[in-house]
Amino acid sequence: MSLETASHAAPDTAELRVEETAVPGLLILHLPLHTDNRGWFKENWQRAKMTALGLPDFAPVQNNMSFNASAGATRGFHAEPWDKLVSVASGRIFGAWVDLREGPSFGRVVTVEMGPETGVFVPRGVGNGYQALADGTVYAYLVNEHWSAGAKASYTFANLADPQIGVDWPIPLDRSERSEADLAHPPLADVTPFAPPRTVVIGSEGQLGNSLRPLLNSPQFPGGAEFPGLDEIDLTRPETIEAYDWQGVSTLINAAAFTAVDAAQRPENLATAWAINVTAVRHLTEIARRHRMTLVHISSDYVFDGSREIHTEDEPFAPLGVYGTTKAAADEIVATWPRHYLLRTSWVVGRGRNFVATMADLAARGISPRVVDDQFGRLTFSDDIAAAIRHLLTTGAPHGTYNISGDGPTCSWYDIAARVFELLDAPGVVTPVSTAEYDAGRGDAITARRPVHSTLDLSRIRAAGFTPPDADRRLQEYLARRY
Template sequence: MPSGGARRRRPPRRRTPRRDSDRVAETIETTPIPGLVVLRLAVHGDDRGWFKENWQRERMTAQGLPDFGPVQNNMSFNATVGVTRGVHAEPWDKLVSVANGKVFAAWVDLRAGDSFGATYWTEIDEHVAVFVPRGVGNSYQSLADNTVYSYLVNDHYVPGIAYPAVNLADETAGIPWPIPLAEAELSEKDRHNPRLAEVTPMQPKRTLITGCNGQLGRALAPLFPDATLVDLDELDLTDPKALEAWPWQEYGLVLNAAAYTAVDRAETPEGRAAAWAANAAAPAALARIAARRGITLVHYSTDYVFDGAEVEGGHREDEPFAPLGVYGQTKAAGDLAVGTAPKHYVLRTSWVIGEGHNFVRTMAKLAADGVDPAVVDDQVGRLTFATELARATQHLVTSGAAYGTYNVTNGGRPRSWADYARRVFELTGHDPARVSTVTTEEYAAGKDLSPRPLHSTLALDKLAATGFESTDADSALADYVAHLG
């Protein structure tokens, strides 16, 4: 039976095989179902039988197969010709093959979206394996006695979980079973699976936003409208039991906007423990979960991981850490931990302004109240509006940008805090000359403050190379002030 599909929109495309003697798959071919790929395996045989590498992570991923992180291998023995199973769309990815015999296999896309209902079929013997994405209905019919069907999956089977299934005889799928279903051996359950028109499509994996009530969390929510929003009350990231109980199998993206940001309080015994728990231990726990589950983890860092030495063009992503205080130390530790997750983005930022209490709102209130503040003029950097940070997040996770660390701030000329204060006074209709200046050393005299980096400007070249255009900080400030309530 040749490969085919009742609703094929394009013919399979053969990718160019690797030109080396160590390749595992001779070719990897795409199909009309997005993400479903067929591997033509290299099989080595002699008089004794044959040998193949059914799953070889390093070489197969180099050839284009997703690094799907299998955790369980299942075998199904089919005693006679005609045993037919499916069509089931489990909530995990899998690599299907045969260890003995031959099957006719067919797939129906049961994922929500434009490809819902697309079909594809082919025969599988020892030379063929097929990668089946989560939500694609899988079925097969044995074409030989004593067929052993193998499937490698990236989540553990849990009894009692319901997932979409479609009837093997569905007319719209039009699967050309070699052995008529009336003559095949089916389970009673499979005989009564619904028709395609009655199937509820499997939804994509969900997005989780932690720290949803903070400045960044509030900015992220509108750009990820279907996300699950949690704060400390809903999910305590420092509680191992709470993390273990969370249904991580439902999630594909985590935006970790939760953090301990009380910079000065972090220098106290109580604050130090809280900062290490929230900024280091919690991200490390999330990284372990993300690595195990194949989740993309987005984490937010800070200029405080550097000592504030002046660097031409600004601090770059690969600059060695040199934090001055406890807060910066905990954030640096969190960055390192998140970097262990295969799919991660660390967005390093500075001087965040969003909803709620912040520097710009404070200056606007002081101006309106007739207070003439003294503001430090030897700390230099760029403002980062929470909306800009959220926009960069959306860009990175949807554009296919390489995983890793990216600096994210608004663009434009770096300025001091005093410069920004004067600009706020001016934008709110007050005399900017009312703002006087003070050095960081003078401002900190007699106070229990954490040391601050003096030069916080972050280089934005790497982010720009992904196609992201940073909004000028001065323009963003004017717009923000114009909308202050």
């Protein structure tokens, strides 16, 4: 446990300042007071100015006030499942905060004497304690969750008098007014640390979901619509999204989609494709907005018509089929929430069914396939998408859209199939055919139009500090592991 004390006794301040403290995320605000013969005026919460100085844009939804009739009234320590901005309206208080969050700063303490010229931003999980230093003290706090009786079950408490915490209260606690509940709070040594924010991944058993499992810190994987045995969240039933317990979730990764490109063209599948790829994304985006989560969503090269040889993140959408249209619509929805990472991929390869696995299976069985040679792009390995997601989240890269694929030269599907056969030293022969010839060989099967060019420009994600690996090297590693 370490203790930091700041005293701010001056009744007037000249400029707005935000000061960091020893407790990560706990910030002291120095608030200008504009005084005249009538009293004073201050801007208690000014989003544009305060966020420019480093205060989180914490989106408050409720304003609470606390009145203390007599000096010595003391409350705490309460660590709550929301962020709060505390300020004084009348009188003075002594504030003490102990970090009750799991991690290296657990038990760290900051104390501040506060009048109207001081505010304190308190992140979720940091325990609050206050002592009124004058009669008739009033302080207010903005919070970014609505209070409910059920929310109190998520509180973490510590005892105001614990010598291990070591707060030197200006008015000794034996002369203070405290509640029975506060008197019964446990010492720091008996406190179960406040749980860290949760990460939820939708799409538990897909290629990307499997790649994310080892990279994230204890992610949660509620079920998706494509996995009916895991129906805690069913993307075809928005009510299951709304009913999920989102309390304490800071990051939501949507790795699920209706990805059967040809099946999406069939009339009987249109409603399902739209429900999973668009309607569910709208609900997930609203959940992210409501709970101020970072939203990670996966896009596709199919939002483009393939007329350009290289696709940048800012190219206008021009989808050729139902699947591409649903993905483009979802991209537009996700972009309405500023705190998002949208990763656009192409030609994904991972665990489960994919083009490379199919070619390797045919090679092992001695079958010689016909593969189109007039569609061009680069493979994207799901492990690399997962690594890019982790990089963006952990480095705090600017929010927005990022292309991610393997690096290296553009190839056709035929080139990749031939390379698989070469690497596996397979006896079969890969025959190149045009898309028109390939589709004609499928008879009456419904086929969706594919973009001719799917190569993605990787400049933006490189600028964010992530280096996409060479696609051919990753192909060799993939085959070596599996075959």
